[in-house]
Amino acid sequence: MTLPPQVAGFDSASAMVVALARFLHGQDTPPLGKPGFRALRPVAAAASRLPAGVQEALYSAFSGAEGRQEAEIARLDMDAISAGIVQAYPRRRYPAVVIGSSGGALVHLCAALGVPWLPQTLLLPVRQRGISPDDPQRAAHALAGTARAMLDRNPDLVLHHMHDPNQDRLTLRRMAYFRVKRRTLGEAYERFLADHLEPGGLVIVAECGKRWPVTHLGERHLFQFGAVGGIPPQEYRQGSDRVTDYLRRYGADRTRWVAPVADGDAPEAEWGFEPVLRDDITAFADRFGFRVRRLAFDEPEDLSPLVADLYRWWYRRRGLPGNRLFVDSFILLDPWWTLRAGAVPYWSVFPVQPSLTALEKYLGDAEPYDHIQLALFCHGVESAGVAAAGQWQEVLNRARVTGTFAGVSPRRYPRDFRTFFGFQAALRRVRPRRQLPEPLPLTGFDEFLGEHGGRYPGLRTQERLMD
Known part of the structure; x- marks a missing residue:
């Protein structure tokens, strides 16, 4: 492809x-x-x-x-x-x-x-x-x-x-x-x-x-x-x-x-x-x-809490626990292995301070997760506004059971180029592996929005009715 x-x-x-x-x-x-x-x-x-x-x-x-x-x-x-x-x-x-x-x-x-x-x-x-x-x-x-x-x-x-x-x-x-x-x-x-x-x-x-x-x-x-x-x-x-x-x-x-x-x-x-x-x-x-x-x-990450909550809601409707959070970072994401791992995806635009703040707010509002895995995109420089590895570790400490970096060394971040390979390996190691579900119907998404859409103030949905 x-x-x-x-x-x-x-x-x-x-x-x-x-x-x-x-x-x-x-x-x-x-x-x-x-x-x-x-x-x-x-x-x-x-x-x-x-x-x-x-x-x-x-x-x-x-x-x-x-x-x-x-x-x-x-x-x-x-x-x-x-x-x-x-x-x-x-x-x-x-x-x-x-x-x-x-x-x-x-x-x-x-x-x-x-x-x-x-x-x-x-x-x-x-x-x-x-x-x-x-x-x-x-x-x-x-x-x-x-x-x-x-x-x-x-x-x-x-x-x-x-x-x-x-x-x-x-x-x-x-x-x-x-x-x-x-x-x-x-x-x-x-x-x-x-x-x-x-x-x-x-x-x-x-x-x-x-x-x-x-x-x-x-x-x-x-x-x-x-x-x-x-x-x-x-x-x-x-x-x-x-x-x-x-x-x-x-x-x-x-x-x-x-x-x-x-x-x-x-x-x-x-x-x-x-x-x-x-x-x-x-x-x-x-x-x-x-x-x-x-x-x-309004912001690139505004859909992240909604989609994370949608997956958790969807997993539980299917009888799965929904207790594992996987934090994506920029282009480090894999929807196939996310579903196979039964992970709730939360996408973070970059490993920077505003993204850290947004993730902390989500975790503060959400029901606690037993397991949190965290990917960090490494762009090779200590740029202004990048969040330090210790700050990301504090996020992982919020997990009730285990919190781990996904394929990136906090000591080598933001120059650990293994991150482009290791984040998927972290998902592949999760057991048990889940069967891929049938797609969620649009009516299911609408049902979720009807029940929970008011929790996301940055989101606006509007369907144009045909004449």
Whole structure:
């Protein structure tokens, strides 16, 4: 199962498409979405013991290797890319299809319902050399010609050139982040819906309302400095003590970043939903007699408590205990093994302070868990706002019986590259293994929302009635 090479595999949308598509094919999720990468586990274990500087060079080379030549991105045909996305899913009829924002909790919801998800946003990695991660002024304009050429060929796209020197420091040494958002369904998504959505079926529009300051560089061309993670937008632009400490730690010749002036805000590059797409979905649904339901939320993690509680409710209806919590981290998720382990999934966007706070709030509100397993995505740098291993250990101490890290060493975090292999092994070791259930009917999800939906203030659902 291979996505188009112009789409980054080391990214939320593509990794989540692969995880969900493989689940719907009855398969688990291999390391970084590629079965061949299983052979790299000994390499990752050895790399985790190397000096920090060597580790950073290896991470930069590996993650930045996905960057494509500017000429290839300039002549990109997004309809062909979308066709490659839909080909990942099994060819059968579905009661619903989800379209819109990325999110690990959303993937687990789709797995429970047995339905596919089509992302609005994809990451196009562009090869980049000689631009410091700490020079957003230069980065903003370095690829302007490539951006313009690609947008002229694809008039239904909005390009968010995202530059985050805090969390993506190592990858930015070798590639730029072109995140593109669809404003219309396009031929491939329309054909998939027409061919694979049941008559009168439901299109669920997943809408994350997260926004971020941007600089407009041209028509449908935005530059976003910073991204969702450990620090808020104002710290990227105004600086702070922890930003200064971070820059000094990595030898930068400055104490704060200087970025192009923001002249507005827009849907956040990776997670935010571009609402123009909703109008095109609604018009298409009207033509084919499909129903449309909005699933709107403010922050990328807002669905995590709901989906965790939904799984617990579903397990107990099936006579299972629902007493094991597995905390995903960014692209470290596997819906197939989660269900085989009888685990309740809680998706954490990154191992950063805001995600830690959100998880602590969930655990404070939820019935206690006997077992908690915790994955930690390791991005190779001690970024500003990252939560320390000791803080995550305190979360594990909330378990009534056992709390364990899932495939990551707290001593080597955030540079333990075994995490990309070990989190699944932790799920595979859980006994007893459960049989995969039949999908939860949409009526079951509606029943859960009717009983418990009021507990999630960040969630808004609304179904549009057909005329």
